[in-house]
Amino acid sequence: MSRSERLLDLIQILHRHRRPVSGRTLAGEMGVSIRTLYRDIATLQGQGAPIEGEAGLGYVLKPGFMLPPLMFTDEEIEAIVLGSRWVAKQPDKRLAAAATDALSKIAAVLPDDLREDLDATTLLVGPGSGTVEAIDLGVVRQAIRDERKLGFLYRDAGGAASKRMVWPFALGFFDKVRVMVAWCEMRQDFRHFRADRMSGLSATDIRYPRRRQAMLKEWRATLDRPVQNASNNSED
Structure with missing residues (x-):
């Protein structure tokens, strides 16, 4: 590996770490000595890369740093x-x-x-499923980013309708359907909602009381529990 490739790899590794990471950890990921790692950090800093930190405390790349013209395999x-x-x-x-x-x-x-x-490139994607949602998924994605409650009318597999107010924190994209994962105030539990069964979507300015990352972590934990002990957080 050339030195320029190694420096680019170091930038990419730092991009993956949001918090300060020790020099020894970086050196281990790159397969170089700690002395080489320190020299590479100094070189990048001298070239203008906003890398903060020092030996013994760890290093972090400030957000917003853009790489020069990119090289890809x-x-x-x-x-x-x-x-x-x-x-x-x-x-x-x-x-x-x-x-x-x-x-x-x-x-x-x-x-x-x-x-x-x-x-x-000759890798092609097949035709879409043809499923059309009656809601704007962009509104759902914005609510997730802003951690805001969403209201809507939902019809289950049997056609029964109910009004819901939820705390959305994830959106799954599958070949034939899109699924919103949220905490449902009516069910007081995690629920999965198919986008093609949602209508009357209403965005609110009400911030839900928990952080979406915390809910995502808790929801993932429910997926690992035994079926007999897990909450019924499947499609509602």
Whole structure:
């Protein structure tokens, strides 16, 4: 591995860590000596990378730092294109447009040879499921980001309707359906709601009383519990 590749890897590793990480941990991830790691940190800092910290305390890369024109392997390019093409075919129109725009921005900063590889990739995505939701999934995603309550009318598999007020914290994308994961005030438990059975979506300015990451962690824990002890948090 060349020194420039090693420096790029170090930046990418720092991007993955949101909190200060020790030099020994970084050196271990990169497979270099601690002395080499310290030299590489100093080199990046000298080139303007906003890396804060020092030996013994750990290092963190300040948010917002952008890499120069990007270099990708063939498989990384295929993963980017395939993922973007899949999202671009989802019913969430705003997210689909964002995927197309993101791919264009990436292409704009790639060297010419890699841009040609990106345009020529032959990994294709099949046609969408054709399922159309009556709600704007962009509203759901915004409520999740802002940690705000959502109200809506929900029809279960048997067609019975009920009004719900929920605390949304995750949105699952599957081939034929989109599923919102939320804490349901009526059920006082975690519930899964199919987007194609939701209507009358009403965004609120009411912040729910818990952090979404804490609820996500707790919900994941319920999935690991034995079936006989787990709460009934399947599709409502």
